[in-house]
Amino acid sequence: MFSTEELQQKIADSLKQLPVYNDPAGLYQPISYTLEQGGKRLRPLLALISTQCFGGNPDQTLPAATAIEIFHNFTLLHDDIIDQAPLRRGRETVYKKWNINTAILSGDTMFAIAFGELAKSDPDKLPGLMKVFTKTAIEVCEGQQYDIDFEESDNVSIEGYINMIRLKTAVLLAASLKIGAMIAGAPEDECEKIYLFGENLGIAFQLQDDLLDAFGDEGVFGKKTGGDIVANKKTYLYLKAIECAGPEDLAKLQTLYGTRDQKNGDKVMEVLKIFTACGIRSLTDGVIRDYYDKAMQNLNGTSLSEENKTPLLKLAGGMLHRNF
């Protein structure tokens, strides 16, 4: 078995060997800039670990894992345009450092490169892998569209929000695990169970992210907290507060989320006060626990031995505690 560090090294080496450092420079420089930034490489790692747990050789999963990482980074390039995000992993985003057109076109190229890497997988497995990969890519776009829609909507349900984060975040984590299992030759129902494990874990992961964005320790969270509140993001926390708050707090919350130009520090404080009054923190913790438990049920439903589950459990724990 390779260690996590060894698998991460394989991913880093694979990304370095991509044929993406050629002309035209205006197209390829932003791609190199994006891929050399590192980041957690969580998704390709999930794929390689999954292969290993199901008794396969992670080297055979490397093309698909590389494809997943490039695809993920492509979505970030386009999302950063859409969200007008100036920074990503502490560096200027591509559309800020270059321009929107560059971020569009370099992103498109990354999408194509991702499929080119995927195509290097075992030919016998390729049709199945393509099916999962394209379905997932479409769903990720759907998730981003719902996220955009929700910004303008006054009528977002908690169910709708969970579905949005499922599509935008969880399905790619789930697909990474499934692809890893498929390449290991795991039976279809096992692949499906590991997918559901990843999907439920992914929802828990995103809800945890929402929670940390409001209540996290900035040192541990790795970025400034309160960003979702400043941006009036209708997260689970907000939607649950709307559901639970008394008439006075409800009116106040809606007023606070209807503005952008007040002093942000004050606004965040006011909102957090209402969240706390509604017990949002423990309510969210409870839902995270529910999704985590569902994920564990999915994992325990597989035929994996305790030993083979261990790396997945370790990674799952790390994701929720933000080591990943």
Added chain:
Amino acid sequence: MFSTEELQQKIADSLKQLPVYNDPAGLYQPISYTLEQGGKRLRPLLALISTQCFGGNPDQTLPAATAIEIFHNFTLLHDDIIDQAPLRRGRETVYKKWNINTAILSGDTMFAIAFGELAKSDPDKLPGLMKVFTKTAIEVCEGQQYDIDFEESDNVSIEGYINMIRLKTAVLLAASLKIGAMIAGAPEDECEKIYLFGENLGIAFQLQDDLLDAFGDEGVFGKKTGGDIVANKKTYLYLKAIECAGPEDLAKLQTLYGTRDQKNGDKVMEVLKIFTACGIRSLTDGVIRDYYDKAMQNLNGTSLSEENKTPLLKLAGGMLHRNF
């Protein structure tokens, strides 16, 4: 053998059966809007005709042909943002009718859908098809980047321009033919020859487009002429004129191409006068003929019978005479 009309009907039916009319509407409406516009469907038609000429069953090529058409339309969505084009086929472009974010995200979804359709091809052929498709997609992005670069550059060579239109336009036509041949089971060297036929034909096709944009009959050309001149596009015509013009005309041409705000009618007239003085029309006609002849050599280098060449020759002639 199916007639061209029958093949076109197959393409239209296949596009209608795509699963793209679901939620979220903000994502899928622009896709339906784009794909229902029709257009010439030249690329999928090339794929189906190629399959038929090489003795294959075009129904087996339908998924790949559909993928090619969706991919082509995806590139138009993003190109229209980059080129700030308000109209396409007489209708508002997606980014104008909706907004830039919608055009980005709906385009991305189309790219994913295209790969999903391609994956429905014969599994044995899929790895080879993926290789051609992804290489082509990357090259189309490179071509668009060169086109952007050339707008800012004072140092565009004719060779560089030809390479740009090769990447931006010709390789997708070439890949369509090659994919059709591959699915028919044609030997590799035949697939390569039909690719080169398409590549040279594609360059001739784009040069013809440039020529018609300057000197064409608007009724036949189907859009207003002079657009490239108004936009200061460094086409073959301009680059050749720069090379051939005397010092006075050269200075005048460069001044005319350095401005955007003069009366467009006058500018077009002035530029056309210089083009005519330099004999640009017959020079360009000559180069078009050269590429067309090369294409014919490529076609005659295949083992196709005269009868099987006929539909390809008909389509090639139609492309150059703008019936396509």
